[in-house]
Amino acid sequence: MQPILQKQIPYDALAQKPLPGIAPLEPADWLIFDDAYGAQMALRCALLKQRPDEVACLAPEALPAAQEALRAVLDRLSQREDFGVSEKVVVCPDGREVALDWNQPLMSLGQIIQEDICLLQKQGEEHVLTGAVLCFPASWTLAEKFQKPLIDIHIPVGEYDANIAKRVQRLFDGVRAGRPLWRKNALWYDDPTLFTPRSESAPRDPVPAKAGAYLRSERQSILRLPESDAVIFSIHTFVMRREDIL
Known part of the structure; x- marks a missing residue:
């Protein structure tokens, strides 16, 4: 199979920043559509069809938040000329028509955008992963992290110590709609x-x-949903050949 690669990354992926390395993001820049859109979406759709239990999960109580996430994405796409958006169908830039399933909103999202979407909701003192569509996991398994709090999600990341965990939890608490x-x-x-x-x-x-x-870089975004108060952690994955980035 031909590798799915991008030719460029819209930021300096190799610039060093201390953890957690957070910066403000313009709302209009939340979603990225790059030169690998068609190939990545073909793979995403195949995974969602062939291995749905491995790449998507949703706790029943998280359905309203997942529906709000889908609405947030559709609102963003409706501002673009390369998507056709309605309450029932999305026509994508590669010509596919995706019928929206509001009972499985994350499955619909996984067929429309390149980003993986993780939903985290506050339970007690920590945010817990209550739903996700994760087609491009970078060496982790969704089933092991589902319904786990942030600190357990980051096992076995060595740099994610108690101090970093507290700082990340404060970020999730403080991010505003x-x-x-x-x-x-x-x-x-x-x-x-x-x-x-x-x-x-x-x-x-x-x-x-x-x-x-190959260099693999994730542009990770944190976005608050105003109605459910859930947090979207979205992941846009870039993979580039060494010679294209150095």
């Missing part, structure tokens, strides 16, 4: 595969920067 935030990461891989689930008990061995053939 209409004022999203973003951060990025960058990791070297020797394989460009986008669907790379991995158990937290078998973490990936890091690929040294000098040896990696």
Whole structure:
């Protein structure tokens, strides 16, 4: 299979920033549509059809938040000329027509945008993952993280210590509707595969920067939904050949 790659990343993926590396994001820039849209969407649709239980989940109580997330995306897409948007159908730039299922809103989202979408809702003192469509996991498994709080979601990330956990929880508590935030990461891989689930008990061995053939970078956004008060953690995945980025 041909690797699905981008030719550019709209930020400096290799710039070093201390964790958690958060910056303000213009609401209009929340979703990204790049040169890999068609290929990424074809893979997403195949995964959602063939492996739905591995790439999507939703707690029953999170359905209103997931529906609000879908409405938020449709509102953003309705402002673009390359999408046709109605309450029942979305016509995508690659010509596909996606029939919207408001009882499975995350499954619909997964067929429309490149971003993976994670829903987190406050339960007690922490935000908990109550729903997600995650077609491009970077060495983690959705089933292990579903209905877990932030600190458990980040197992086995060594840098995610108690101090970072408190700072990230404050970010999720403090993000305001209409004022999203973003951060990025960058990791070297020797394989460009986008669907790379991995158990937290078998973490990936890091690929040294000098040896990696591909750079994988996620543009991660944090956005508050005003009605449900849920937080969307969205992930746009870029993969580039080493020679295209250095």
